[in-house]
Amino acid sequence: MVKKVFWVTLLVFVWFTSSLFWFTPSAQAFTEEQKLLLQSWRIVNQSYVDETFNHQNWWFVRQKFIKKPMRDREESYQAIEEMLALLDDPFTRLLRPEQYHSLQVNTSGELSGVGLQINIDPETQLIEVVSPLAGSPAELAGIKPRDYILEIDGIDTKKLTLDEAAAKMRGTIGTKVSVTVQSHNLQPETIRNLDLIRDRISLNPVTANLDNHGNKSIGYVRLNQFSANATQEIAHAVFRLKQEGAEAYILDLRNNPGGLLQAGIEIARLWLQEGTIVYTVNRQGTLGNFESNPEVISKAPLVLLVNQGTASASEILAGALQDNGRALLVGEKTFGKGLIQSLFELPDGSGLAVTVAKYETPNHTDINKLGIQPDFVVSQEPISYDQIGTDADLQYQRAIKLLTQDTVVAKAS
Numbered sequence: 001m002v003k004k005v006f007w008v009t010l011l012v013f014v015w016f017t018s019s020l021f022w023f024t025p026s027a028q029a030f031t032e033e034q035k036l037l038l039q040s041w042r043i044v045n046q047s048y049v050d051e052t053f054n055h056q057n058w059w060f061v062r063q064k065f066i067k068k069p070m071r072d073r074e075e076s077y078q079a080i081e082e083m084l085a086l087l088d089d090p091f092t093r094l095l096r097p098e099q100y101h102s103l104q105v106n107t108s109g110e111l112s113g114v115g116l117q118i119n120i121d122p123e124t125q126l127i128e129v130v131s132p133l134a135g136s137p138a139e140l141a142g143i144k145p146r147d148y149i150l151e152i153d154g155i156d157t158k159k160l161t162l163d164e165a166a167a168k169m170r171g172t173i174g175t176k177v178s179v180t181v182q183s184h185n186l187q188p189e190t191i192r193n194l195d196l197i198r199d200r201i202s203l204n205p206v207t208a209n210l211d212n213h214g215n216k217s218i219g220y221v222r223l224n225q226f227s228a229n230a231t232q233e234i235a236h237a238v239f240r241l242k243q244e245g246a247e248a249y250i251l252d253l254r255n256n257p258g259g260l261l262q263a264g265i266e267i268a269r270l271w272l273q274e275g276t277i278v279y280t281v282n283r284q285g286t287l288g289n290f291e292s293n294p295e296v297i298s299k300a301p302l303v304l305l306v307n308q309g310t311a312s313a314s315e316i317l318a319g320a321l322q323d324n325g326r327a328l329l330v331g332e333k334t335f336g337k338g339l340i341q342s343l344f345e346l347p348d349g350s351g352l353a354v355t356v357a358k359y360e361t362p363n364h365t366d367i368n369k370l371g372i373q374p375d376f377v378v379s380q381e382p383i384s385y386d387q388i389g390t391d392a393d394l395q396y397q398r399a400i401k402l403l404t405q406d407t408v409v410a411k412a413s
Contacts, residue, residue, distance in 0.1 A: 033070035040080045040352055041065070043344045044092070049355045051283045054087045061086060073348065084352075091341055092355045098163050100351035103343070107227050107259055111203070113170040114138045114177060114196045118149065120162055126150070127157045127165050128184075137196045143181055150191070151180035171198045205230045208237035210244045211389065216404050219246030220389060220396075223267075226259030226313040231266040238270070238297050248301040248403040250396065252388070254331060258312025261340055268320040269293035271302060275324040278316045279360040280340065292324075302327040303399040306374055311335035318372055319361030328402060329374035331395045338368030376402070 030038065041062045044053075053061070065083045070076045080094050095103060105111050115136020121128040127149045132139035149157050152168045160168070169177055175198050183190035205225045211218045219241030223230060238249065258264070268277045272292040280288040304318055304327050315334050321327035340357040360366050378395045389396050 030066075031070070033073065033076040034066055036073075036076050036346060036348065037065060037070065037079055037083070038062070039346060040094070041083065043352055044084070044087070044354060047342065047344075047354050047356050048087070048092065049283045049339070049357055050087070050089075054089070056086060077350070089339075089355055091337075091339055091353065093353050095343075095351040095353060097349035100343075100345070100349065101167075102163075103351075103353075105203075107225075111170060111201050112173045112198050113201055114179075114198060115201045116143065116149075116169060118162065118166060121148070124148070124186075125158070127160070127162065133201055136201055137199050141194050141196055143194070144183075146184040148182045148184065148186070149179055150182055151178075153178050169196075169198075173198055173200055202229065203227065204233055206233040206237050208241060209389075210241055210246060211250075211400070213400055213404050217245045217247050218400060218403055219244075219249045220252065221249060222252040222388070223256055223314075225256060226261075226263035226267070228260060228263065230259070230263045231270065234267055235270060235297055242298065246300070248303075249298065250303050250305060250399045250403070251327070252305045252396075253310045253314045253318060254305050254307045254395070255309035256311070256314040257309065258314055258337070261313055261316070264313030264316040265290045268317050270297045272296065272320060272324055272326050273299070275320075275326075276362040277320040278362070279364065281358045281360065282356065292320075301403055303402055304329050305395050305399060306331040306334050306372070307380075307395070308332055308335055308371075310372075311337045315367060315372055316359060316361075319365070319367065322372065322375070323362040323365075328376065329372065330376045330399045330402070331374050331378055332380070333373050333377075334367070334371040336367055336369045336371035338366055338370075 041058075045058055061083060065079055068079045070079055077094060077096065084092055084094060115133035116138045117130040117133070118127050119130050120126070129143055129145055129147045129149065132143050132145070149165065151157060152160070152165060155168070157165055169179070171177065176195055177198060178193065178195050180191065180193050182192075205227050206221060206223055208219065208221045211220050219238065221234065221237050221241070223234060241249070265277055269292055273294055273296045275292050277290045277292060282288070302321065304321060306314070306318055306329050310318065311334065315337065318329055318334060322329050338359055339355045340359055341353045342356045344352045344354060346352065358366065358368065361372070376398060378398045380394045383392055387393055391397065
């Protein structure tokens with residue numbers, strides 16, 4: 001079992017009674033389906049943040065569910081989901097193999113494949129290219145948005161689900177995949193067979209640009225997700241904006257659902273010269289903490305944009321910069337997810353996301369289900385992606401106003 005964890009704690013239960021002993025069959029007596037459920041139970045037993053398991057006897061839960069009929073893998077998954085539901089924790093959950101793999105891809109920041117974003121055309125039911133990623137093998141081969149993928153390695157894509165098609169185009173760097181492509185007009189002469197060589201595909205979670213207002217240049221950086229390459233991409237963006245003359249920055253965390261805890265900590269260290277970033281509390285109540293870094297990327301004034309979709313690692317970053325006086329927060333109260341999950345891989349390729357700790361902001365504020373209140377509340381109706389940074393973006397405009405005032409709005413340390 002591969003474990004991706006920040007903390008692993010083991011609590012051994014020893015049962016003594018004068019007249020009652022629990023006997024369970026040997027490991028050899030369990031079916032493969034029962035073993036999968038038992039392994040899931042054991043992971044929660046060892047790692048879950050609440051040692052009361054939502055005020056129930058977790059051993060009795062094990063005994064109850066091991067007796068359930070599990071005739072195939074789907075019934076096993078259903079039993080595991082029912083068992084986890086007893087914890088009343090939506091963040092502790094089973095991830096089917098395709099979900100687990102998708103989560104790994106999204107948080108890794110890169111994958112190997114041909115670089116196509118695909119969807120199913122609702123009219124033709126054909127697999128359609130949304131967009132080839134810049135610089136990818138697909139783009140270099142001339143594949144265009146709205147092209148149809150008719151075959152992959154000789155297999156008719158009408159027989160494949162979207163996930164199956166995507167999986168067939170992913171693969172080891174340097175290997176070949178053959179695709180049959182047709183233009184959106186479906187003219188026979190536009191059909192072409194292409195051999196693509198898979199390569200490393202970077203999923204850039206950062207967009208950035210310079211916004212000039214009067215005599216002041218403001219660097220705008222939007223972070224969509226805390227993936228493995230997020231820290232590096234933020235650093236590159238800020239360095240480029242600094243070279244272009246940025247004197248202050250807006251970091252947009254709106255609708256950022258979080259991601260990797262470590263990415264949140266490392267991005268906070270890019271901005272925070274001294275102070276605590278976050279406190280963590282495990283099931284024994286042990287307090288841990290992560291500290292800042294004296295070497296920062298910029299000491300310029302900073303405003304963070306947040307809203308109700310700002311969650312998890314985004315809130316760790318926002319709380320660290322707000323509590324330490326490094327940045328002002330503009331927008332709406334954040335989501336309020338003060339829990340940390342670890343991923344555990346199961347033998348069949350599925351996985352468990354398990355809540356292993358809670359966190360507190362530097363001021364020891366528990367924001368779970370409460371969120372972080374911004375320094376300047378600016379309510380705003382949902383806007384489209386194209387409206388970000390325009391006059392329709394009231395939160396952005398308030399940040400610009402703060403940064404162009406004569407007074408310093410945030411300190412570097």
